[in-house]
Amino acid sequence: MLHEIAPYQYHIEFKTEDPAPDDFLCLFQDGKILARETEELSLPTAAEMEPYLTGLSLDAPLFTTAPGGRYTFFCSIDTRNFFGIPGVSVNAPEGFYYRPTRELRMVTPQHIVYGAMMATQLNLWYVTHAYCGKCGKRNGHSGKERALVCPDCGNVIYPQISPSVIIGIKNGNKLLCTQYNPMHNPGARMPHPAKRSYALVAGYIESGETPEDAVRRETMEEVGIRVKNLRYYKSQPWPFSSSLLLGYTCEVDGDDTITLEEDELSLAEWVEREDLPDRSRDISLTSEIMETFRTGKW
């Protein structure tokens, strides 16, 4: 999975130091990250970007109160740090371009992609919390921990993670597979199951729910099915949606008739184990759960 980057190690412990010359500098523009024009992901270093930052004069507290000089520490992979300057972007220097982060799940090296995606998630949190949600003033960095603080009312804001459940539902030799609504096209000819880009029933955990409550509610809402024998499988931090995914497997309980929630899904169907697509190369928890079923592990 995406976060499984051994022998490299991911670190998120808060730091206030300045970037070293060869630390990565993650700069963003419209959901894209500045990267070298190479197939593999290659990020600019702090030293490389220094000349392009000298002309910037910014008075935003996100910039002036950053503990690492003007830089904000995001995370490290081993001893290599990923820094950024939330809210600031520069024109791409020659040899670089702004690369859509959504395409990074298909790109190597995986440990750099993981660091870059966690930087993307944190950068998004910083820029969407530049103002206090309580009184509307501009937030600054805490300096003591990874938090933003309103200088006016003292409101403290910590990075947000949205817990979600990913649910593998088994019915004998079949697995319940779905497709999301944006692909909804009733007139289109469906490819063979082995070629379809399936998802699993999934959804955010609501206030006051346990993950198991969310599994039961989401399966009822999305496909109208009752489930039993819930088992926790594994978790996965998923920076593409700032989520923490909790994977569950379970079995249909009683009637297996699917009632599709059409606002969210375009398709839900029972797929025979032998007809499932090979997803062994994908990096998502969804794919891993589908693979464990396809290869007969549950």
Ligand SMILES: [Zn+2]
């Ligand atoms: Zn405030």
